[in-house]
Amino acid sequence: MRLVARGGGVYSRDGMSAKRLGARHVGLVVGFIVANHVANLPKAEACSCMAPREVLVGPDRVDDAPLNTRVRFEVPSGAKGDFVLRAYEGARVETTARTFLDGDLTFVELTPKSPLAPFTRYEIAVVRPSEYPCTTVLGTFRTGVVADNLAPKLESVGRAVARGGAHPGGGNCSIAGPWIEVGPVKVSDPDQPNARLLLAVWMGDAAGNVDTSKPPTTILPIRGEKLTIGKSSLCDPHDVAIPRAPFVSLAVAAMDDAGNLSAPRKLRVDQRAVGAIP
Structure with a gap:
């Protein structure tokens, strides 16, 4: 339908005939045209991300954890609460903790001050007395009978490649970067074949020196034989x-x-x- 203005009125032109339209009819027609135009505009894409959450990294759901195992988990940075290792529904285990800030997450590692008991189930929980429920269990594991004092093997690391989003923004949550991808990464632990191995990462200084005698910059999981260092998307x-x-x-x-x-x-x-050059 085409609308034309003539003599102070608004008319519909349909072939050779024309008739005066009422104000209500005109409003409906104009509204339809505007709505149809808006519906055909390119839709703005939005990036939707899930908030980071508390996750037990390891040992998780294993039945032969070494007696000298460490407990590792990720929590949202700034999370409140008391994170504890304890025998299943039993006494708390005294530990020392170290943390690695990693963007919106903090990687926490608890090291028991004494060897754990053999054939015992343990749980990792966060205690928040002011909340209900006040205790949330992140996960459990069961110990075996021996300690693990043998180093795992880093079989291969593949190439280390810098990445960046060619078109950052939009619905695919891409960013400019840079981040680094390393792979394929292959690791093994003959002494503990069920262990979930992680990668310790040391970043070098401005002169390119890397001091591996110091604690690592961070500890990261391996996903699909690939290690990602840095933020790879808005949702990472x-x-x-x-x-x-x-x-x-x-x-x-x-x-x-x-x-x-x-x-x-x-x-x-x-x-x-x-384009990572300042």
């Missing part, structure tokens, strides 16, 4: 600081449940292609 809660420099040096080592480390591998990453 991890955010290890990647120096904005043409080249970045780093080192990685396999880490088992007891904290034993493989020999570290040093890597040099070329970031020039992703």
